[in-house]
Amino acid sequence: MNNRILLIEDNRSIMEIYKKILEEEGYIVTPVEDGLLAREEINRGEWDLMLLDVMLPKLDGLSLLKELSANTKLSSKPVLIISNVNEADFIAECKTYGIKEYIIKAEVLPSEILEKVALYLTKDEHTAVNNI
Template sequence: MTKKILLVEDNVNLSDMYAEILRDEGYEVVTVDDGVEAEELIKNESWDLLLLDIMLPKLDGISILTDMVKENKINGRPVIIISNVNEQDLVQQCLNLGVKDFMVKAEISLDLLLKKISDYLSNEQH
């Protein structure tokens, strides 16, 4: 069965690039560019992995994560943060909220991102 990835990124060029690469790898990809729309999809759609930016219009990624934890919406599914905000306190806060990985956009190797996604999806426990 095809794995579904929710990609929450407000930079359209980056979002399109990631989505195309992920689709080429055989994943179903749903993209959204603001936090409110992302939260609705997270709550109402089935998904296998979430790629989430922190700095988003309308609702930031930390608020989305906090709501997901409160409403038990993670359910062991992997969440990977992709952000240019690289502050240790923020990274730790995300990890404390159940994020599997925190990747800095400026430093992301696409090969490494694809490997992490593949590894997390092959190790799913839900």
């Protein structure tokens, strides 16, 4: 089964780059451009890993994280923040909601995003197998 990535990013150019490289690796990508639509997709639960920008129109990524952490069914799924907000206090706050990683967009290549996605999906699958 192909892994499903929920890609929440309001910058269309960045979204298209990430979507393209992820799909080329065989991932099924659901792109979403604003926080309200993201909430709907998150609650559907039809994703295995989320790439989440924090600066979004209509509802910000931190608010989405807070909601997600309160949902026991979905909160165990890996979430990676991809943002250019590089403030220590903000990053620390995001980490309190169980994110796997906080990635600064300006400091990472698309290929590194692929590596991180593969890493966390592999860890997640390995953990699931060991917990059976």
